[in-house]
Structures are given as structure tokens and as C-alpha cells.
Amino acid sequence: MSKAFNPEEAENLEDMEKQFAVKAVEHLMTYWAILEKVKGSQLRLTKQDNEIYESFKEAFPDFDPAATLSEDEMKSKAGKEKWRNWMMQWEKVEDFNFGTIIRTRADAEYDQDTTIFGVRMQFYAIEIARNRAGLNDWIYEKAQKASS
Numbered sequence: 001m002s003k004a005f006n007p008e009e010a011e012n013l014e015d016m017e018k019q020f021a022v023k024a025v026e027h028l029m030t031y032w033a034i035l036e037k038v039k040g041s042q043l044r045l046t047k048q049d050n051e052i053y054e055s056f057k058e059a060f061p062d063f064d065p066a067a068t069l070s071e072d073e074m075k076s077k078a079g080k081e082k083w084r085n086w087m088m089q090w091e092k093v094e095d096f097n098f099g100t101i102i103r104t105r106a107d108a109e110y111d112q113d114t115t116i117f118g119v120r121m122q123f124y125a126i127e128i129a130r131n132r133a134g135l136n137d138w139i140y141e142k143a144q145k146a147s148s
Contacts, residue, residue, distance in 0.1 A: 024101045024117070028110050031127070036143035040127075040136025046093060049128050056125040059086040065129040069104040071116045087121040096121045106135035 034043065046052065056063070059082070073079050090096045098120045101110065108114040130136050 020099050024099055028101045028115075032110065032139070035136055035139040037140070039134075039140045040131035041134045043131055043136075045124055045128055045131075048090075048093060049124075052090070052093075052121075052124055053128045053132060055086070055089070056129065060125075063129065065126070065133045065135055066106060069102065069116065069126070071104070074116070074118070074122070083122060086125075087119065090121050093121065093124070102126060106130045106133075107138070 074083065087096065096119070099117060100120050100123045101115045102118040102123050103110060104114050104116055127136070
């Protein structure tokens, strides 16, 4: 019989890390390409955007979509617990707990200094809030200028 899995003692397998990185980069490239073609304020990321947004606002009433995300705050013991408690209600969302890359600032492109690793539900919550506030529309406008 196999021993129970303990994530605290799990090895970091290089191939798994590479696969995670590839998937995370594919996700960010796809999202960015969409934002270049559709204003974020007109975009739906999931079928549950409205419910995710309302639930997120309720759980994180002080969240400012224009503010710079604090990785230390998000990944502190209290931050992890708050996020985990909120995210568990979203198990029905496909890939809700997959790792992804999140921009720390709405006014910045994806870059090593402006991104953090997170999970898909954090990405959805943050990007839905930014899109609703029109904070990602600049990406579409920049792409349109460049193509004309």
C-alpha cells in the first residue's frame, strides 16, 4: 500500500516544473492576445464572471484593481488562508486551482518584474475586477494603434 501524499515533503521534479511553466506561459500569451483583440471591459473570462466578481468583492472588500498586488500579502499565512477559503467554493470552475502567472499591476505588461505565480481563481478574480474597471482596455487600444 502506498504512503499518504504529503505536499510538504514532495520533491520538485524538474520535468513537472517545466510543464507547469509551459502551461502558465501559454495561458498568459492567450489572455494577452485576447486583450489585444477585445477590450477587457467587454470580455468574459468564464460563464460565472458575475458570480465570481460579486463573491470576490464580498470576500475582499478592500481590493483595489488599480493597486499593485503584494505577493508577500497574498502569500502570507493569513493571505493564503483567506484566498484558499474563498477559492474552495469555485471547484466547479475548470482548472480553478491550476498554477498561472498573474500581473502585479494592471498598467503593466507581463514581465519578470511585474508578475507573480498564483492559481487560476486568483487570476480570474483579479482580472475580472480589472476588466470591469476598464483597467485592461489600454492593451486593446495600444494594439489597435500599432496595427494601423
